[in-house]
Each structure stands twice: as structure tokens, then as C-alpha cells.
Amino acid sequence: MQIIQLGKFIGILHRRLQIAISHDLTLPELNASNANFLLFISEHDRVTAKQISSELAINKGLVSREMLRLETAGYIERHTDQSDRRTVWITSTQTGKDASRSIRRLMNHLWQEVLGEPEPADLETVYENLLTWSERITDLESPLQGKSKS
Numbered sequence: 001m002q003i004i005q006l007g008k009f010i011g012i013l014h015r016r017l018q019i020a021i022s023h024d025l026t027l028p029e030l031n032a033s034n035a036n037f038l039l040f041i042s043e044h045d046r047v048t049a050k051q052i053s054s055e056l057a058i059n060k061g062l063v064s065r066e067m068l069r070l071e072t073a074g075y076i077e078r079h080t081d082q083s084d085r086r087t088v089w090i091t092s093t094q095t096g097k098d099a100s101r102s103i104r105r106l107m108n109h110l111w112q113e114v115l116g117e118p119e120p121a122d123l124e125t126v127y128e129n130l131l132t133w134s135e136r137i138t139d140l141e142s143p144l145q146g147k148s149k150s
Contacts, residue, residue, distance in 0.1 A: 013114070020110050027099050029073035034066040035103045038075055038092070042100035046079075046089040075099055 021032035030038070040056060041047055053063045067090060070076045075096035081087035092100065115123070 017107075017110060017114070021103075021106060024106055024110070025103070027102060029069055030075075030099065030103075033062075034070055035099075037063070037066050038070060038096055039100055039103055041076055041090055042092045042097055046091045048087060048089065052090070070096070 018032040021035060025031065025035060027035075036056065037052055037058075040052055044051075049060065049063045049067055052058070052067075053060045056063075067076065067078065071078060074093055077091050077093055079089045079091070081089060
């Protein structure tokens with residue numbers, strides 16, 4: 001096995017799943033990208049745009065644009081923290097929570113089509129490995145962020 005192929009396969013899985021989600025998603029103003037943001041928000045009581053950007057490894061500009069789109073569509077609300085006015089909390093509305101349930105059902109269906117009937121232990125191994133690799137790649141980002149671009 002060529003280890004470099006892992007990145008290719010992960011990229012292919014991600015892109016094709018994003019395309020399938022965007023194609024099958026029938027909720028207004030939602031696409032695969034902001035659907036992932038909405039899922040993340042719905043999994044937390046409240047988050048900041050900075051947390052979304054950091055946790056999902058998405059640039060702040062895209063997060064900001066998509067938060068505006070989600071807010072305009074009624075999926076999220078933004079509230080300024082009264083004790084620190086620089087902090088804006090993002091929460092899911094009831095519409096956003098309902099949409100998140102639909103998104104989860106769609107994603108589960110698509111992943112079932114891709115994965116077939118794997119053994120639960122095999123899935124757990126894949127999950128644990130991906131989690132570990134995601135943490136390691138985050139560790140690699142810190143030194144890279146400090147370097148100036150030549």
C-alpha cells in the first residue's frame with residue numbers, strides 16, 4: 001500500500017459525499033458546507049465563529065459568510081455576550097434543530113450506501129484512527145502557522 005494514496009481516497013470520499021449531500025439536500029438555503037456548520041452548531045449549546053473555524057478547519061471568512069446565510073434563513077441566531085461584547089454566541093433555532101435532524105438522516109443514509117455492512121469493531125477502528133490522525137494534523141498546523149510566507 002502506498003501511504004500517499006490515503007490522502008487521495010479521503011479527499012475523494014469527502015468531495016463525493018459533499019456533492020451527494022448538496023444534490024439530495026432539499027432544505028432552503030442549505031448546501032453541504034453550511035449543513036456541516038449547522039450540525040456542529042446543533043451539537044453545542046452555543047459556539048462562536050472562531051470555534052467553528054478552528055474545529056472544522058475552515059477559514060474565518062467562509063464561516064462568517066455562511067453564518068450570515070444561516071441566520072437569514074432562520075437556522076441560527078447570534079447573540080452578543082453581555083459581559084464581553086466582543087464575543088458573539090451562535091445558537092441553533094428550532095428550525096435549525098429540525099434541519100439538523102434531516103441532515104443527519106441524509107448523511108447516515110449516504111454513509112450506509114458507501115460503507116455497506118461493516119463490522120462494528122471495524123468501524124470503531126476506523127473512527128479511532130481518523131480521530132487520532134485529525135489530532136496529529138492539528139499538531140502539525142501550529143508550527144506551520146508561525147512561519148512567514150516566502
